[in-house]
Amino acid sequence: MTKPRHSSFACASGCAVEAALSLIDGKWKGVILFHLLEGTRRFNEIRRHIPAATPRTLTNQLRELEMDGLICRKVYAEVPPKVEYSISELGRSLSPILLALKQWGDDNIERFAPPGRIAA
Amino acid sequence: MTKPRHSSFACASGCAVEAALSLIDGKWKGVILFHLLEGTRRFNEIRRHIPAATPRTLTNQLRELEMDGLICRKVYAEVPPKVEYSISELGRSLSPILLALKQWGDDNIERFAPPGRIAA
DNA sequence: CAGGATCCTAAGAGATACTG
DNA sequence: CAGTATCTCTTAGGATCCTG
Helix, strand or coil, X not given: CCCCCCCCCCCCCHHHHHHHHHHHCCXXXXXXXXXXXXXXXXXXXXXXXCCCCCXXXXXXXXXXXXXXXXXXXXXXXXXXXXXXXXXXXXXXXCHHHHHHHHHHHHHHHHHHCCECECCC | CCCCCCCCCCCCCHHHHHHHHHHHCCCCXXXXXXXXXXXXXXXXXXXXXXXXXXHHHHHHHHHXXXXXXXXXXXXXXXXXXXXXXXXXXXXXXXXXXXXXXXHHHHHHHHHXXXXXXXXX
């Protein structure tokens, strides 16, 4: 998880898609990015938003996002520890994608909604 | 790979994103969808477009896309066998996302391009 | 508070060979 | 032509416990 995650994109058209996709591909990256679009968050704030993710997983996702330059991690070298995550310029440039994704999801949520939910 | 791939989306905002993401998440789904946006393709045509994917993998991805209703698989029960894949209405509704993805990828390709390529 | 260390499993995906 | 069938490997991500 600390290797070159998007190796060789020396290919044709579709690969730009895959490249972009590889950045937000990760079980929780979409949600994380989405929450960070709304503002700076601390580690445990994000955890609270995504209770299903373990701290380890969350850390991994955050580190990958950071490595990809999509988010910024600001450490306050004080006690008690304080770390703030915020979206970077590059990360914010993904917002059209994120929004398109959310839009589509909202429009089609009934399709994959578990029966019993969304009793529309 | 024949299980409910997007289990419970009974959560809040970000989950619509994850839901949409889960449909195009798969090493080659983006590319496949992209090629199919341009027109109907036969199995080996797709293979030729994506030489790096093995037939098994390709089949799996195609099946998942089909199960998710994003593409249509039309079998001509004749010899020699002929199978055509085309994008469905639902699949086509993803095009804003795909295009946003590609747009972003094109705009930022230099960032993750392997040094030596795109000697800009 | 914000992780790190370890262990574990489930699934995605590649290689290779075979078939209706 | 359009896949199947195995087999194996890698990796994402979860569980649990520990620490600066």
